Amino acid sequence: MQRLRAIQQQITPEQQHAEAIDPVASMKEERAKAAFQIRELTYLLDGGERNTRLKEQFMLEFERDPLFRMDDIFDISKDELRERTMEKFRSLVHHLSNESIDIFRKRMECVSMIDPGFWTRFGVHYGLFVGALQSNATSGQLGYWFQKGALSLGGMIGCFAMTELGHGSNVPGLETTATFDAAADQFVLHTPSLTATKWWIGGAAHSATHAAVFAQLIVQGKRYGTKCFVVPLRDPTTYHTLPGITIGDLGKKMGRDGIDNGYIQFTHVRIPRGYMLMKHTRVLRSGQVIEPKLQQLTYGALLQGRVAMVVDSGNVSKKALTIAIRYAAVRRQFSSAQSNIETKLLDYPIHQHRLMPLLAQTFAMLFTGTEMTSMYLEMMQRLENAKPGDKDLNQVLEMLKETHSTSAGLKAFCTWNCLNTIDQCRQACGGHGYSAYTGLANMYQDFAVQCTWEGDNTILALQLGRYLVSSYREARQDNKVLPPGIDYLNKQHRMDVHCTADADSEAWDDVSIIREGWHVVCAHAVHAATLEFEKGLESGLCMDDAYEQCSKSRLYAAKLHSYAYLFNRFADAVLKLQQGELREVLMQVCLLYGYYSIEENAGAFLLYEYFKPPQMQRVRRELDKLCELVRHQAIPLVDGFNLTDYMINSPLGRADGNVYVHYFSQVKQSNPQGPHPYFDRLIKPLISRSLIDQEESDDEQAGLESFSDDEDDDE
């Protein structure tokens, strides 16, 4: 009893205060709020316990692998980073040879979150170069290149030389030429101008021995369009460039400096005829060109990249939000009138509005990514099994076309969403978000390129818009039945629908108002773009120009369609869940996303009069309410993402909440030791210029001579 009192007495008010603001205690407090089984959420997001275990195994392996050390990358130079990135190749090649492709893909998903630069560098060879072989080589050619080591990385490393200094999105407009020399039975690869220089070629600067080069095929003076050629670049035993090959380093980039992008110029470089990949167009010994009877179906390859980027957008957003939300749970700023304990950022309604909608959006992207991945795999399967003329084939082709277009829009809006999420998270961390060691700056710089590569986002979104307009016209003119993803365009009467729910009713706790609303505004937006397009046609414009003229409306329709798609996939996923705590929480998150997406596009919902002003005010109130509700599950929800501290790689996102201690030790670790680097050379001569004037004694009453204790010089 006496001992207890002694202990109690030892607790000073200062200590009590310190405990109340202790970040570790704050984090525990948040975790205790979990209204659902966190593990259940993790399994749901990962697609089952087995996948979770697998991911946990990968995370641990990488964490323990010294090659994958990531806590010091903020301070190493581009050249050091490039070298370190190369070091990682061997261990991954090993796994590639020893794991099923499905498991290896999961491993790569992990890599893309740990080290996006390395993920790209590895992907250039295995995704782009080997992918180009698989899409364009005959089976014999494929065997030849695999035997040469294309798959095992024995003897060769490939790169993918498509874009040129003056040519990006427009592949048919590439300038590099491949002219057939019938006498020698060779192609002559040539860069005819500066703008034809192959540019942005990942792996070119330091890694590649061979390139899959896209060039204009010219036979007997006639052009046959852009084809793919394998061109040896370097002697694999010395890595000296081969005759006629000029390679340069593209140097510093905004991010992903681990990948060695370069430029390549060809000066009359000769390759055997057989190095042209001839799965589609063939050039025979005689110089005869045999063009394919059907344009090849390239949907598949493009789709895969887009689906991967939707998944990646969800994954990277997870990482960014884990940092910003955990930090907000322990960071305190300003005390309220009632207390001298400062308030957690997460308790501020405005901070909830900054982060909770982005958290909800991340779930929408994650569920959409999962759904698209299985749709993609299923369609590819059906496509492979289908025979020409099959009834199923037509249906699959329609679905493929739709998914191809929808995925173009989703790639665009998900990568934009993710980039925005990273930056919002960075800003939500205040000044500390500007430090390199808190991880968000790098994350932004690395991710930014996703809005541009594999199709500039604006161009991709416009492609979706074009598909929506043309589908709508087909449905109207030819009564064509549209595939499920756009069947709202079949129901033209939908455009007259106005929301009838009373602004004060209970109906707002359900997804159906949101679902219907999105259908209505999407239908309106596609209709508006179509009218504009048809007006262009009527005024005498050609198809392409009419599409350009309505491009803003097309982009707008694509945007609304993509937001609606994200919401619907989220809602589908939640409605499929068993009744229970997890479903209840996720339903709140889903409604939050729905009302957020409506508020972000309030103009459309009011313009097309789905909502009247009082209903839109209700949307706002729902959003306020949901932000506050979801805030209490915010830490359990990000815990459900199940990313280890190693994966997060930011002291502000540490699971234990001990952010200041970890941050300080990270900064100290990177602190350079040793003498001042330039005091003698620069500072001393500057500040000692006039030290002579200042030799007076450093009076401890310095500067206070103008007033003394008993003198009040106010007024």
Added chain:
Amino acid sequence: MQRLRAIQQQITPEQQHAEAIDPVASMKEERAKAAFQIRELTYLLDGGERNTRLKEQFMLEFERDPLFRMDDIFDISKDELRERTMEKFRSLVHHLSNESIDIFRKRMECVSMIDPGFWTRFGVHYGLFVGALQSNATSGQLGYWFQKGALSLGGMIGCFAMTELGHGSNVPGLETTATFDAAADQFVLHTPSLTATKWWIGGAAHSATHAAVFAQLIVQGKRYGTKCFVVPLRDPTTYHTLPGITIGDLGKKMGRDGIDNGYIQFTHVRIPRGYMLMKHTRVLRSGQVIEPKLQQLTYGALLQGRVAMVVDSGNVSKKALTIAIRYAAVRRQFSSAQSNIETKLLDYPIHQHRLMPLLAQTFAMLFTGTEMTSMYLEMMQRLENAKPGDKDLNQVLEMLKETHSTSAGLKAFCTWNCLNTIDQCRQACGGHGYSAYTGLANMYQDFAVQCTWEGDNTILALQLGRYLVSSYREARQDNKVLPPGIDYLNKQHRMDVHCTADADSEAWDDVSIIREGWHVVCAHAVHAATLEFEKGLESGLCMDDAYEQCSKSRLYAAKLHSYAYLFNRFADAVLKLQQGELREVLMQVCLLYGYYSIEENAGAFLLYEYFKPPQMQRVRRELDKLCELVRHQAIPLVDGFNLTDYMINSPLGRADGNVYVHYFSQVKQSNPQGPHPYFDRLIKPLISRSLIDQEESDDEQAGLESFSDDEDDDE
């Protein structure tokens, strides 16, 4: 004649094509479109020919100064950048001593666009440290520190130690203590915990000998709040830290690596009593504390920083848009059906919609910046001349309060606008925007901190919202007449106004619909936030909590107010111009900004029923039309910004349009020479693992054995 024909014959179709797509010719073509005197625009933006000449002089001086070389900064390390940044000090100190403050300020504006890292490093001493002395020191103390070299940088360099690891925006919540030791007549500065570590202190890591430290004043056990103390950090002859001072380097940041941010910990550091700056609160020899009768007016100092950031947002946007628009004028992609010449990006309606509104917004920020600068200077002048009790003083104080709040919102929305503009410009340059050498990546990274420092943007915007709500309540309850900037809140009937212009009338060519619309929606938004606030009060919340609860509505009101303000200042500036070509073009740009700002906030204009849906559709059509009109003046308009190639520091923004040649030469210049850095160590062992399997001859029919010339294996 024959010679002429020979010359004509020499022009092949390829040459004709090359000429048609020549970027230099494309740029000339754009310049020829100028419908106004470019020089006239430059003088207008600079505030007269004299200022233009001055800026041109500065630009040339910096360009020729080897210390200000900027074309190689993308490839130097943080440490090299820091050292180079220090080198620049001396030349600027020279100018500071020899130029009027007005002219020197213009020089610094130039510096902030050339090298924002150096601008900050220099500004830490002259802006923050000297500023802290000027705001907080008695005249005697000021004289003392100036004599010691604070102004001439002789013998001392200062830094500004306010923020702590755990404390940013909440200055009263700082933890560092300054305890008065009466016996020794000294203060003891101490860092009581990890979170009390002074953090982000610019200049601490390598530069400063002294710090202006903000700490809790404690005298005889009583706390008197945060005051400012000058604390010596280093021996100026050796730069070793003084006893009790621990300094560390904060290392790598997202940008501005030229500035050496550091952390500082004090362990019972003693300073003479006179080192407390005692303009306001004074501590006498006896330990008596004399607190000021009036809270000091700190509006002035804050205002200056905010106005500077509005100006900087306009200036940095100028730079970003010069790059993206010049590039869009020469970059061609995809050819139309009619031509084999690819189309300029600038000719695509969607590209016009990406860039023209941002260009218009830049003008709005520039005119607003100019207007605020002169308002600020005029008010400071009036304030200095006014005597207590003057009728004028009250009026000025009201205006000051309004400008103080408005500038908080403008700082927030202008820095956000600028950051967004930089990123949109980067994305509009496609893949090349991701290269460090094209300048936009660095620009983003350097600028990003402006959204956080001198007040987190969200918090500043909320301050404006609070001012709007409280002013509105004063006007309603006390019939107080509000200052001009918010007089729309006096006119409550304004809220019932609906736009009566027919969607097809001519009225849309004028600013008045836009002006009125902004007044109406702003009044509505402030009204809505006020209702929410009052509902909170009624439900029993205290003032602060009621403000927190309506924070989202407050932020929204502040956003609309700021957009309206930007538009109104732009419109004012244009309407003041003499009739003529320049005014005509700028009026188009102004209307473009107006309709863009409405479309961006379409939800508000429809929610408050200022516009009906058909009118909102007209807004869209006006915007489309204006984007196309302004597109033709885009190059003349950015030429009017009058930034030299040195200032732009991006090959894509070169005035001559010869982007590819400059870009290629920049990349080549930064290309590392010498042998492969890690082939022997890493690549060779990897790819030669299994070379033994591949010793077969490199058959020139490689892989083609499966089909021969006369065999067609299709089907």
